[in-house]
Amino acid sequence: MKGVSPVVATVLLIAIAVVAAVGVWFWVAGLQNKPATPAETKMLQLESCIRGTNETTLVLRNPTAYHLQIPVSGVSIKNSDYTDAGVTITEPTDTTDVPPYGTVTVKLSDDLEQGAVYYMTFSQEAGNLPTIKILCQ
Numbered sequence: 001m002k003g004v005s006p007v008v009a010t011v012l013l014i015a016i017a018v019v020a021a022v023g024v025w026f027w028v029a030g031l032q033n034k035p036a037t038p039a040e041t042k043m044l045q046l047e048s049c050i051r052g053t054n055e056t057t058l059v060l061r062n063p064t065a066y067h068l069q070i071p072v073s074g075v076s077i078k079n080s081d082y083t084d085a086g087v088t089i090t091e092p093t094d095t096t097d098v099p100p101y102g103t104v105t106v107k108l109s110d111d112l113e114q115g116a117v118y119y120m121t122f123s124q125e126a127g128n129l130p131t132i133k134i135l136c137q
Helices: 006-032
Strands: 045-052 055-061 068-070 075-079 089-091 096-098 103-108 117-122 132-135
Touching: 045 132, 096 103
Parallel strands: none
Antiparallel strands: 045 055, 055 103, 068 096, 075 117, 089 103, 117 132
């Protein structure tokens, strides 16, 4: 019975060692660099702006799959230069729940100027939602 030549045995041992090292490398790298679970994306979009006498009604849509709890006290209406617009939210009066893919109607204490740009900003208390640009036609 003939054995394997020393050269072939050496090549096989090196190949097995390299394959094992690469396997361990990928295994360890996979343990260290696990991607974080995607962050919950929170946002609201302006669906409509209805100007009325001494009030403005906004309909905001939640385009995400997450429930949003928005405390009214953490919401501000700003002018285009981000100064306070002097407008308050009259409805809802407390924290409001916006269901996934649902809408919420927000009433403002003043009629927003036609064609002027306003921004609805959210404090950390209100979940740090992205700012909404408001333009009433």
